[in-house]
Each structure stands twice: as structure tokens, then as C-alpha cells.
Amino acid sequence: MAPKQEFKTTAMFKQLMSQYYAQGVEARRKNIPVAWVTAVFPVEILYAAEVFPYYPENFGALAAARKIAHDLSELAEAKGYFYDLCGYARCGIGDAYAQEHPVGEIERPDIIFCCNTQCGSLPKWFEAASRFYNAPYFLLDAPLIEDAWEEQVKKYFIKQLEEMIDFLEQSTGKAFDYNRLVRVLDLSNEACRLWNEILDTAALKPAPFGFFDACFHMAPIVTWRGTEEAVTYYRALKEELDERIKKGIYAIPNERYKIYWDHIPVWPRLRWFADLFAEHGALVVVSQYTHSWAYNFDPSNPLESLADNYLKSFVNRSFDKRIDLKINFMKKYNVDGFVLFSNRSCKPNAFGLYDKSNVIKNVTGLPGVVFEADMSDLRFFSEEQVRSKIEVFVEQLKER
Amino acid sequence: MTANALVKQFYDVVNNPGNAPREWQKQQGGRVIGWLKTDVPEELIHAAGFLPYGIVGGKTKFSRVDAHLQSWACSLMRSCLGIALNDELNFLDGLIIPHTCDTTRMVSGIWRQIHLLPYMENFFLPRQVDRASSKMFMLAELMRLKESLEVYSGSAITEENLRNSIALYNENRGLMRLLFAMHEKTPGLISCRDLYTVVRASMMMPKETHSHLLEQLLQALRIQNNVYQGRDKVRVIISGPVWEPPELMDIIDSKGTVVGDDLLTGFRYIASDVNTEEEPLAALAERQLNRIPFACFDSTQNPRRQFLVNLVRQKQAKGVIFLHLKFCEPENYDYYDHKLALEKAGIPSTRIETEVGGVSVEQMRTRIEAFFEMLGGI
Numbered sequence: 001m002a003p004k005q006e007f008k009t010t011a012m013f014k015q016l017m018s019q020y021y022a023q024g025v026e027a028r029r030k031n032i033p034v035a036w037v038t039a040v041f042p043v044e045i046l047y048a049a050e051v052f053p054y055y056p057e058n059f060g061a062l063a064a065a066r067k068i069a070h071d072l073s074e075l076a077e078a079k080g081y082f083y084d085l086c087g088y089a090r091c092g093i094g095d096a097y098a099q100e101h102p103v104g105e106i107e108r109p110d111i112i113f114c115c116n117t118q119c120g121s122l123p124k125w126f127e128a129a130s131r132f133y134n135a136p137y138f139l140l141d142a143p144l145i146e147d148a149w150e151e152q153v154k155k156y157f158i159k160q161l162e163e164m165i166d167f168l169e170q171s172t173g174k175a176f177d178y179n180r181l182v183r184v185l186d187l188s189n190e191a192c193r194l195w196n197e198i199l200d201t202a203a204l205k206p207a208p209f210g211f212f213d214a215c216f217h218m219a220p221i222v223t224w225r226g227t228e229e230a231v232t233y234y235r236a237l238k239e240e241l242d243e244r245i246k247k248g249i250y251a252i253p254n255e256r257y258k259i260y261w262d263h264i265p266v267w268p269r270l271r272w273f274a275d276l277f278a279e280h281g282a283l284v285v286v287s288q289y290t291h292s293w294a295y296n297f298d299p300s301n302p303l304e305s306l307a308d309n310y311l312k313s314f315v316n317r318s319f320d321k322r323i324d325l326k327i328n329f330m331k332k333y334n335v336d337g338f339v340l341f342s343n344r345s346c347k348p349n350a351f352g353l354y355d356k357s358n359v360i361k362n363v364t365g366l367p368g369v370v371f372e373a374d375m376s377d378l379r380f381f382s383e384e385q386v387r388s389k390i391e392v393f394v395e396q397l398k399e400r
Numbered sequence: 401m402t403a404n405a406l407v408k409q410f411y412d413v414v415n416n417p418g419n420a421p422r423e424w425q426k427q428q429g430g431r432v433i434g435w436l437k438t439d440v441p442e443e444l445i446h447a448a449g450f451l452p453y454g455i456v457g458g459k460t461k462f463s464r465v466d467a468h469l470q471s472w473a474c475s476l477m478r479s480c481l482g483i484a485l486n487d488e489l490n491f492l493d494g495l496i497i498p499h500t501c502d503t504t505r506m507v508s509g510i511w512r513q514i515h516l517l518p519y520m521e522n523f524f525l526p527r528q529v530d531r532a533s534s535k536m537f538m539l540a541e542l543m544r545l546k547e548s549l550e551v552y553s554g555s556a557i558t559e560e561n562l563r564n565s566i567a568l569y570n571e572n573r574g575l576m577r578l579l580f581a582m583h584e585k586t587p588g589l590i591s592c593r594d595l596y597t598v599v600r601a602s603m604m605m606p607k608e609t610h611s612h613l614l615e616q617l618l619q620a621l622r623i624q625n626n627v628y629q630g631r632d633k634v635r636v637i638i639s640g641p642v643w644e645p646p647e648l649m650d651i652i653d654s655k656g657t658v659v660g661d662d663l664l665t666g667f668r669y670i671a672s673d674v675n676t677e678e679e680p681l682a683a684l685a686e687r688q689l690n691r692i693p694f695a696c697f698d699s700t701q702n703p704r705r706q707f708l709v710n711l712v713r714q715k716q717a718k719g720v721i722f723l724h725l726k727f728c729e730p731e732n733y734d735y736y737d738h739k740l741a742l743e744k745a746g747i748p749s750t751r752i753e754t755e756v757g758g759v760s761v762e763q764m765r766t767r768i769e770a771f772f773e774m775l776g777g778i
Binding site: 079080081082084085086089116119120121123124125127128130131137139141143144149152153155156159160163318319320322342344347348350351352354355359372 | 467468469470472473499501502503505506507508509510512513514522524526527528531532533534536537540541544695696700702726727729730732733734735736737739751
């Protein structure tokens with residue numbers, strides 16, 4: 001395969017992310033509190049409070065992508081944290097006990113925030129971390145949302161946002177500035193809008209950008225969302241993509257099939273999967289994972305709007321709703337088939353996939369496959385099994 | 401009747417799940433609402449005129465579940481769904497699934513998809529319990545569940561009915577606590593397996609019948625009270641979600657005795673009553689917030705560590721056996737802290753990985769026996 005043409009923004013990406021990590025150290029020097037946060041968390045409130053938000057999940061993904069997740073995990077396992085736990089948590093806990101830090105040391109928190117929209121693993125991990133680092137801990141609780149009890153859950157969430165702002169004021173000793181929150185929400189909106197425009201280019205055929213590119217370029221929408229930096233970065237990436245479309249530079253040569261992927265990548269095998277699909281002219285174009293950051297806030301109604309956006313993250317929706325969301329993506333991107341990743345590290349995304357796969361096949365008539373692995377730990381990756389499953393799936397694509 | 405004959409009746413209920421609710425249906429013509437572990441407010445179900453039935457997994461092979469739930473899901477949920485797929489739960493008219501962990505949260509959708517019952521509900525517990533909002537949500541959720549049950553039953557749950565149900569449940573819990581207290585004082589009187597079978601049976605049969613049998617059992621045991629004391633038995637605490645497989649209780653019985661636990665199918669189920677002085681829903685909410693902490697419902701400070709240390713001291717136990725279901729994430733996240741707290745207090749502990757249904761007990765036997773031998777020397 002011809003080597004892929006690097007994005008020009010890659011240099012900017014690297015600079016932006018090293019700036020992000022440097023901020024942790026910088027924050028400590030300036031006496032700015034370092035806060036741990038989860039990926040689907042109303043971080044806009046923290047940016048407005050001038051607290052530095054650090055994403056331990058991002059650390060987990062980084063360790064996984066660098067293929068050292070199992071080394072860190074073994075340190076956690078030695079303490080009695082079993083390898084049945086979430087891979088990110090094992091990386092984070094392992095690094096806390098590590099003498100050596102091959103991907104840099106996980107940032108020590110002064111204060112810990114967690115929203116359990118995504119899962120029940122994060123709150124347990126962060127809770128353990130709050131004891132280990134002796135840092136105050138705030139859990140933003142998000143019960144599963146369905147239309148029938150939406151109002152009740154929303155009321156509960158908004159009440160907790162108020163409690164969280166009180167907690168922040170106490171921890172920082174500063175009054176919370178709602179005007180600043182409005183500015184941060186505007187910046188978040190703009191970054192999310194650009195990010196989704198970028199993702200949408202994958203619907204073009206052929207596409208200049210696919211899911212595996214999105215996995216790489218998504219770090220700023222997670223970590224820098226709510227700042228000028230994120231807006232500047234995604235503006236540049238969008239411009240570059242427009243340019244590529246004009247010049248006819250595409251994600252893969254000879255794109256024949258578009259694939260829906262659910263949901264996170266197998267980080268240490270990202271490239272392996274991308275190449276395996278590319279060999280057959282298949283491009284993964286969409287996933288609920290990379291589309292999680294599609295927020296649209298109403299700055300005139302900040303707390304309610306934060307509740308609406310964060311509670312309704314796909315992972316916090318009912319079984320049926322999640323199937324609908326997947327099928328909508330499949331239609332929007334006009335895919336030829338779907339791949340569902342049964343991720344050992346992520347029960348809320350993996351459990352139910354067998355039945356969901358059947359329902360989706362019945363409704364859409366598309367071929368699909370479910371495979372088992374772990375998003376970070378290669379001890380659970382059977383290359384032969386996965387390859388043969390994907391190859392059978394590709395044959396089905398060709399037969400259509 | 402002798403204590404042995406009475407105990408046998410509880411075993412009959414547990415060994416023939418479905419018999420008691422089917423009998424009740426035949427006699428009362430009512431509907432049975434199942435609940436998965438744990439913390440579902442049965443008093444509300446009962447007050448709506450339904451029979452609450454606790455689904456605690458089963459013994460049968462449940463290979464049909466493989467098509468719906470991964471092999472690395474906890475065996476308790478796999479077993480519960482598995483027996484439903486085997487038509488062993490076809491006496492159920494409804495089901496309430498509490499969202500206590502990621503697995504229960506996902507199983508609720510799967511169950512609805514493949515095995516829809518006339519009535520299916522979720523029960524949402526707040527995951528933070530220290531702030532005012534948790535009480536607010538708890539109460540709102542109990543009101544929602546009450547209304548949902550009313551819609552299904554077609555009539556209102558009156559305050560009087562709810563108070564009566566609460567009184568019935570309080571009475572039953574009180575009787576079981578008496579049995580635990582007797583066992584703790586004279587551990588030779590009734591085996592651990594018998595004791596915990598009584599608790600398990602109470603989830604699977606009408607409380608009225610259970611209390612009636614239990615009163616007779618308590619009376620019979622009082623008469624036997626002087627026969628055998630068993631005070632020299634090595635005393636341990638057990639901690640975890642469930643005591644599965646049941647044979648592990650026999651192993652413990654052969655080496656020592658349990659004098660305290662925090663199990664969902666043990667003392668935690670009966671430890672706290674509902675305050676009858678207060679407005680019933682508020683009282684149910686308060687009871688929930690005051691329950692013995694477990695991995696899926698406690699303060700973020702992990703009070704369970706201290707709870708276990710205190711329990712060991714208060715009950716003069718020699719050690720703690722953790723009975724952890726394989727793949728149970730919430731328990732596993734807390735385990736290191738628990739172990740550390742016990743170590744600091746000088747309390748020995750061991751962790752046994754358990755599974756529901758079709759598991760070999762021989763490995764457990766070796767581990768449990770070795771632990772007791774070690775404790776015996778202390």
C-alpha cells in the first residue's frame with residue numbers, strides 16, 4: 001500500500017497536545033487546580049472556573065496506542081485489580097503505582113470530577129483515585145434516560161450541576177462566573193460544529209477522511225473543547241480537508257465500500273484494522289464514538305442546556321434508542337455494512353450488541369459482524385480470529 | 401414440627417423455584433412481579449397487590465444465554481437471563497430491574513428485546529448518596545415506580561396498603577434478624593447453609609407464609625437451644641454480592657461459622673427496616689440511603705471498609721472471606737481498599753472467586769479450608 005499522505009495539521013496537532021500536557025505542570029506552578037474529568041463531562045463549567053481539566057481516559061488511550069497497556073495493567077493487577085476491569089482504569093491505576101512512566105506520568109489531581117454517563121467503571125476508578133491521591137471527589141450522576149422519565153432525570157442532573165458549582169467555589173475559593181461560562185459554551189459550540197462538519201466529509205464518496213483519521217484528530221475536541229485552541233485547530237483541519245477534496249486526495253485509494261463501526265477502536269491495532277479494510281477498498285466512515293462530541297448548547301440557558309447535551313450522550317440512552325441512532329448514522333453515511341466491536345473493557349457498549357446486530361440486520365438488510373477484543377489490552381486480541389471474521393464480512397460486502 | 405422438618409420446608413422453596421409463586425397464583429389469582437438483585441422496594445410491589453419474587457439465578461445449564469450476553473458478563477446476570485430463556489420463570493407477569501451496575505443496566509434492554517413480559521420496569525438508584533440531590537432523586541424515583549405499578553395494577557396504592565406492606569416486611573426482617581442473633585450466639589444450633597437458605601427462601605415465597613414458618617422455626621430452636629452451643633467454632637465474616645454456589649456454605653460449616661456478612665442474599669437484605677412513623681415513601685427512601693454499603697450503592701468515601709473492620713471486631717470474628725463473583729467490576733474496584741483496611745487493622749482475609757451455576761467447588765474447598773487452618777492458628 002502507498003504510504004498515506006500526512007495531514008499538514010498533524011504538526012499543529014502534536015504541538016497542541018504537547019501544550020496540553022505541559023499545561024498540567026504549568027497549572028501547578030501557577031497554583032491553578034488540576035482536575036481529573038471524564039470524556040463526556042460538562043467540562044465547560046471547569047474551563048469557566050479556570051480549573052485545568054485533565055483526562056485520564058486520554059492517558060489510557062495513549063498508553064494503549066503505544067502498545068504498553070498490558071505493562072501498566074500488570075502493576076494494577078499486582079494490587080488486586082483484575083484484568084476483567086476497564087483497560088483505561090488499569091492503565092491509570094497501574095501508572096499511579098509505577099516507578100517508570102513510558103508515556104509520561106499520569107497527572108496528579110488536586111480535585112476529581114466524574115460523570116457516569118459513559119459507564120460505572122469511571123466512577124469506581126476515580127473514587128479509588130480520590131483515595132490514592134487524597135483529592136476531593138465529585139460524582140455527577142446520570143441515570144439512563146428515556147423519554148418517559150426524562151424530566152425527572154434532568155431535574156436531578158441540573159440540581160447536581162448547582163451542587164457542583166458550589167463544590168467548585170468552595171474548592172477554588174472563587175465565585176463562579178456565569179458570564180465566562182457563556183463564552184466557553186460559545187467556543188464549545190463552534191468547535192463541535194467544525195468537528196461534525198469534518199466528520200461529515202466521510203459521507204462523500206470517495207471520502208477524504210474516515211473513522212481512523214477521526215480517532216487520531218479527536219483528542220482536541222475531547223481535551224480542548226471550550227477553548228479558542230480547539231476552534232483554531234478544527235478550522236485549520238476543515239480548511240485542509242476542503243483543499244484535499246478539491247485536489248482529490250482521499251482517505252484510501254479506490255474506495256468501494258463504506259463501513260459503520262461501533263464504537264471505540266482497538267487502539268494498539270488501529271493501523272492494522274485501517275489497512276485490513278483498505279486492502280479491500282473499504283473505509284470505516286462513521287462511529288458513535290467519534291460522533292459523541294456533537295454538542296449544541298444554548299448559552300442563554302446554560303445549565304439546562306448542559307444537562308440536555310450531556311445526559312443524552314448515546315451511551316446513556318435506552319436499548320431501542322441506541323439502535324435507532326446507529327441506523328440513522330448508517331443511513332446518513334450510506335454505509336454498505338457494519339462492524340460491532342464487543343469490547344471487554346466496555347460493558348455498556350458491548351452488552352446487547354449480539355441482539356442489536358440482529359435487529360440492525362433485519363431493519364437495514366446490511367451485512368454486519370460482531371468481534372471480540374479489548375480496546376487497549378492485546379492479551380485479549382486473537383489476530384487470526386478477528387482477521388477471519390472481518391474477511392468473511394468483506395466477502396458479504398462484495399456479494400451485495 | 402422439629403427444627404429440621406421446618407428447615408426442610410425452606411429448602412423445598414429454594415430447590416423448587418416457581419412452586420411457591422405458582423401456588424400463590426392458583427390461590428389468589430394475582431400477578432407475580434420478579435425483581436433482580438438488589439434493593440428493589442418490594443414493599444411497593446406488595447402494596448400494589450402483586451407477589452414480589454426475587455430472581456437469584458439457577459442451577460441449570462444456561463447455554464442459550466450465550467447468544468445474548470457475552471461469556472465475560474457476570475454469571476449471576478447470565479444465570480438469571482438464562483433461566484428465563486429456559487422458561488423457568490414463565491410464572492412471572494412482570495420484572496423490575498435495578499440499575500446497580502453496567503451489566504444490570506444493559507441486561508434491562510436485552511431482556512426487553514428477547515423476553516418481553518407484560519410489565520417491565522427499571523429502578524434507578526442514585527450513585528451518589530451524600531448530597532441533597534440524591535434524596536430528592538430517590539424519592540422521585542420511588543414515586544415514579546409507585547405510579548408505574550398503579551398503572552399496571554389498575555388501582556391506586558393507598559397509604560394504608562403501603563403501611564401494611566411495610567409492617568409485614570419489617571416483621572419478616574425482624575424475625576430473620578432474631579434467627580441470625582441466635583445463630584451468632586450459638587453457632588451450632590443451625591448451620592450457615594440452613595440460615596442463609598432461610599433468607600434466600602424469603603425472596604422466593606410470600607412473606608406471610610415465610611414469617612409463619614419462621615416463627616415456628618424460632619420456637620423449635622429455642623427449645624433446642626441448650627442442646628449444642630458450638631461456641632468454639634472459628635468465626636468469620638463473609639463479604640460480597642451472593643453466597644454462590646450454595647455448596648460453599650457447607651465447606652464453611654465443616655470448618656467454622658459465619659457470624660456476619662454484607663451479602664445481597666444475606667444480612668444486608670434484612671438489616672434495615674423502614675421507619676413506620678414517617679410518610680411511607682420518604683421512609684422507603686431513607687431506608688435505602690441507610691442500608692449497609694455495597695459496591696454499587698455507597699458513599700464515595702467507601703464506608704464499607706470501615707464497616708467490615710467494625711463488623712469483625714463487634715462479632716469477634718477472626719477473618720474475612722471475600723466471595724467475589726468473577727467479572728463483577730464494582731466489587732473488584734473496591735477490593736484493594738478493603739484488603740488494605742483489613743490489613744491495617746490486623747485482620748486476615750482471603751478472596752474466593754465464585755460463579756453462579758455449574759461451577760466446581762473443589763478449588764474453593766482447598767482455599768477456604770486453608771484459610772480456616774491459618775485462622776485456627778491465630
